[in-house]
Structure formats: C-alpha cells, structure tokens
Amino acid sequence: MLGAIYIGLSGMNAFSRGLQAISNNVANLNSPGYKASTVSFSDAFNIGGLGSSYSGRNNQFHGAGVRFGAQTIDFTQGDMRQSGGDLDLAVQGAGFLVLSRDGRTYYARTGQFAVDDAGFISLQGSDYHLNLLNASGQATAINIDQLRTNPPSITRNVSFGGNLSTGSTEAVISDIAVYDARGTRHVWKVTLKPSDETPAVPNKWSVTVTDETGAVVGEEQSLQFNLAGDVSDPSALTFSYESENGEQIDVELDFKDVDNFSSGTTSTIRVASSDGNGVGTLTGVTITEDGHVKLTYSNSKTEDLGAVALASFRDPQALERLGDGLFRNNGAPAGLFASKNDGMGTLVPRQIEASNVDLAQQFGDLILVQRGFQASSQVVSISNDMIQQLFGIRGQG
Incomplete structure (x- = not known):
C-alpha cells in the first residue's frame, strides 16, 4: 500500500509538470515565433526485488508509476502576420535566422530588427546582430556605419529621346544635372536650332550647351537627320568642361533615340537617362x-549588402531554447544558405511569424492532465484510508 502511495505521487508530480508545460504554451499564445x-x-518499472510492493513468485517486474516524458518542440509553421517595420523578418518554411552576440551564434525563426547605435542590424532592444552571407558563404554581422555615405560619380553620358520637330525654330532642354568627381552638381542647358549654314542644309541642327552661369560649354556642334527622321552618324556629341579640381571631363550627349518628324512648332525632346550622381546620405535600410539587405x-x-543567412539543422530538436524566441546549438548547423536555395524556406520581409500554439489541442491536453492528477490523488487517498484501517485492527485476546 505504501508503494501505491508512491505511485500515485509519481502521477501527481508528472501531471503537475504536464500542467506547467501546457500553461507555458497557453501563456505564449501571442509570443512571436x-x-x-x-x-x-x-x-x-522496477526489475527484481519486492520493495514496498507485493509481487507474485513469477513476476519480477514491478510498476513504479509514471514519469513526465522529455519535451519536444513543435516546429510546425506559425501564421504570418503583417507588420510595419522595414526590417521585420520571418521564415516561411525550413530554416532559422542566424544571429550573433559576443562571439556566440544564436538562431531565431522571426524577429523585429532595427539598426542599433553601433551600426548593426539587431533585434530591437538587444545586441543580437543579424548575420548575412559573405563572399565565402559564411554568416557574419554587417556594420553599416561606414556605408552611410554613397560616393559621387562623374557624369559621362546623357541620353535623349522624343521628337525634334522639323517645324520648330528652337528646342531647349533645361535642368540637365551633370556631376564632377567631387559630387558638385552643374546644371546644363542644351539648345538645338536649325543650322544657319549657307547654303542651307536640310534637317541639320546646331547644338549648343551652356552651364548654370550661362557660359558656353565646349564648341557648338551639329546633328544631321535623314529623310526617314533618324539621326545620322555621329549620333552622339562630346562636350568637355573643366571641373573645380582642374580635371577635364568629357560628357557624351547621345541623340540616337531622337526622331526628326514634323509636329508643328512643338518639340518633345527630353532627357531619357543620365549617369553620375552627387554624394548621397543613407535614407533607408530594407530587406x-x-x-537581401538593401541600402x-x-x-x-x-x-x-548581400543575402540574409539561413541555417539548416539535421535535428532541430537538439536546439536549446533561450527565451525571446532564440535558440542555441552546441555544434555548427548542417549548412548556411540564402532564401529559397537548396530546399530552404523563404524569407518574408515586413511580416512576423506568430506562435504556433493550438488552443484546442492545449485545452484537450489540459483536461487529460487534470483527470490524471485527480485519479492519482484518489489513489493516494484510498491507499491512506486502507493503511488507516490496517492500523485500526485489534487483536482478539
């Protein structure tokens, strides 16, 4: 009977731990990831020896109660929920985000990230840095402080499109941005007029370029169109100027996509594209x-900056929970990959993976645990009553 009490107590202890696990699941119903x-x-079961239990002569196995089994983690996919953060990130399918802190590596399924004061992309309110794949395929944290400025680029080519009307007496394209090596912005104006050569040459146009001060850039040059309205070779004209540091810079004006048709006195010629840029400052970091992380x-x-690293594991159950949706692994992952590669999941920006707790399942388990605890407590109570009856037996004199 004492053995029955211990068995009942094992049930009460196991079901209490089961209740604790269920309570933790329910409490984390709204915990992301x-x-x-x-x-x-x-x-x-005990093998051999009677202990506090009675056993028949041919029975060497003695029931010792119940144990709370090893907990496993349910890695089924949680729902995706829209969020407003440019660096919020979730994994749809297999894989874990790779994070690092103080030389150690951690893993997560989802997270709300931001650029911290040190310049790393980190979990908000922490120093867990998001890792990207470097050129060697290794996961590494990227600091963007040295990338907050985009260097200037010299303007080398300006392309035009549209129609230069044969009936127009002048066509002007203003506010053409031209950048030198220091990022200084110059504003050019291109003026096209029918050639005033004598004798007159049909479909020939003179091209003049002036800067923001009104000074003429280079020498006046000419464009020739054929009867089909297409520009003849050369279709590109080169104008040179001297930058602030004394460097001579050649800028090619490309007119190959300009037509020469009659459209009254109105021309629609315009800038189609141009290269070069001034100094830029960082305005956004997105995924x-x-x-990929884009500045x-x-x-x-x-x-x-490269692809966000995703880690795969042969046995995710070996991961150790740390709280805050983080996991740790004693060894290296099976592999590191980019999104959608080699059977990995897909990274979903601006979304958060919700908890995968199934309330219906948890409440069902809760009822079973409660009934098990109740039944085990009844065994303890009845065993105690039987012992009390044994103590009440009086010998007959």
Missing part, C-alpha cells in the same frame, strides 16, 4: 523580397 512544447508521459541613399542610388 514561439514553438509549442509537446506533453508526453512514460511508464516506469527585399528575395531576402537606399538620398541620391537615388542603392546598394545590395
């Missing part, structure tokens, strides 16, 4: 749909 723990139990600058330039 939380993975539910499974509740399981296992039987316990693209293909899982955006005030000069409209962008820079791709």
